[in-house]
Amino acid sequence: MQYQCNKCKTIYNISPLRYQCDCGSPLTLQKNTAFSYEWDPSIASLWRYRQALPIPSGTDIVTLGEGVTPLVPLDSTDNPNHLVKLDYLCPTGSYKDRGASVLLTHLKASGVDSVVEDSSGNAGAAIAAFSARAGIHCTIYCPESTSQAKLRQISAYGAELKLVPGNRTATTEAVQHAAENTCYASHNWHPFFLEGIKTLAFEITDQLHGDVPDHIICPVGFGSIYLGLYLGFSELIDAGTIDRVPRLLGVQPAACCPIYNAFRDGRPSITRMLQTSQTLAEGITAELPIRAEMIMEAIQFSNGAFATVADDDIISGMRTLAAQGIYVEPTSAVVISGYEQFRDQGIIQEDDVAVSILTGSGLKSGG
Numbered sequence: 001m002q003y004q005c006n007k008c009k010t011i012y013n014i015s016p017l018r019y020q021c022d023c024g025s026p027l028t029l030q031k032n033t034a035f036s037y038e039w040d041p042s043i044a045s046l047w048r049y050r051q052a053l054p055i056p057s058g059t060d061i062v063t064l065g066e067g068v069t070p071l072v073p074l075d076s077t078d079n080p081n082h083l084v085k086l087d088y089l090c091p092t093g094s095y096k097d098r099g100a101s102v103l104l105t106h107l108k109a110s111g112v113d114s115v116v117e118d119s120s121g122n123a124g125a126a127i128a129a130f131s132a133r134a135g136i137h138c139t140i141y142c143p144e145s146t147s148q149a150k151l152r153q154i155s156a157y158g159a160e161l162k163l164v165p166g167n168r169t170a171t172t173e174a175v176q177h178a179a180e181n182t183c184y185a186s187h188n189w190h191p192f193f194l195e196g197i198k199t200l201a202f203e204i205t206d207q208l209h210g211d212v213p214d215h216i217i218c219p220v221g222f223g224s225i226y227l228g229l230y231l232g233f234s235e236l237i238d239a240g241t242i243d244r245v246p247r248l249l250g251v252q253p254a255a256c257c258p259i260y261n262a263f264r265d266g267r268p269s270i271t272r273m274l275q276t277s278q279t280l281a282e283g284i285t286a287e288l289p290i291r292a293e294m295i296m297e298a299i300q301f302s303n304g305a306f307a308t309v310a311d312d313d314i315i316s317g318m319r320t321l322a323a324q325g326i327y328v329e330p331t332s333a334v335v336i337s338g339y340e341q342f343r344d345q346g347i348i349q350e351d352d353v354a355v356s357i358l359t360g361s362g363l364k365s366g367g
């Protein structure tokens, strides 16, 4: 296995300090072993798909039983064709545990004893928890303005917090400086993180007894779910396991929607959009996604579409979900308005089966 630059195609050996190309672009994993979709139903975690993961056999895995989350109708009486994937039921309360489990397994096997990361949200908690599990020292960089509530879970796992004065950019610069000498376990940059997220595609296919839904709806900021689904379904298509792919439907907050803008205008590339205001969907405010080109590929691959939501739509989505016994954080609730818009636009039709991914627990968003 090697890394390849998405842009200039330079090849690199896999090493703990390498997280981007020298040209500044993101890397993807080039695998030399054939994909195998043989899975072991006796394993109650995403590691049932171990043969499809880039982890050599015999490696000690770092796991908390992440994945294998329920797929249920949102409202079986009203609309049995709209299913929700309760991925907020992963061990730290978000789907990011899928990426963290595979990434920390890889890093531990590579002899890494210390990592840095820069997220005060779900990714920071997931990297901190799986680092603790792996016995790896973890330092999380956050803006000084981050609320105590968000930092509490991360510090509970024993991660060291570095609070950086100034805005988000100052934090990014600080972590990139640290990453010159310490492994950067970045949920946005590190190719092994996406490898864990792709298991969502396998699970959904299995839960639908080998079929795929017509659509999958997910919140999109930097796009890790969107890209994980793209990767997973691409591998299933290449292996001949499935013969069609779901349309990947992304939802962004209106206050920060660079991907939606490119999609709406039919532009081939994504340009930076400065966030225009605060939004409840704080987990998905990426002004320029790092893997922008791959997101455009994924839209094309799946005949995808994008929509935007306002805060009112998010609150209404949270109410709709809670009325069905589902308590998620605001960022997750964007999928409800997204579903309605795609249906109104005729993208989702009457008998189509759609799966919405619910990403983070509501218990995390309290003050």
Ligand SMILES: [Zn+2]
Binding pocket: 005, 006, 007, 008, 009, 010, 021, 022, 023, 024, 025
């Ligand atoms: Zn490059």
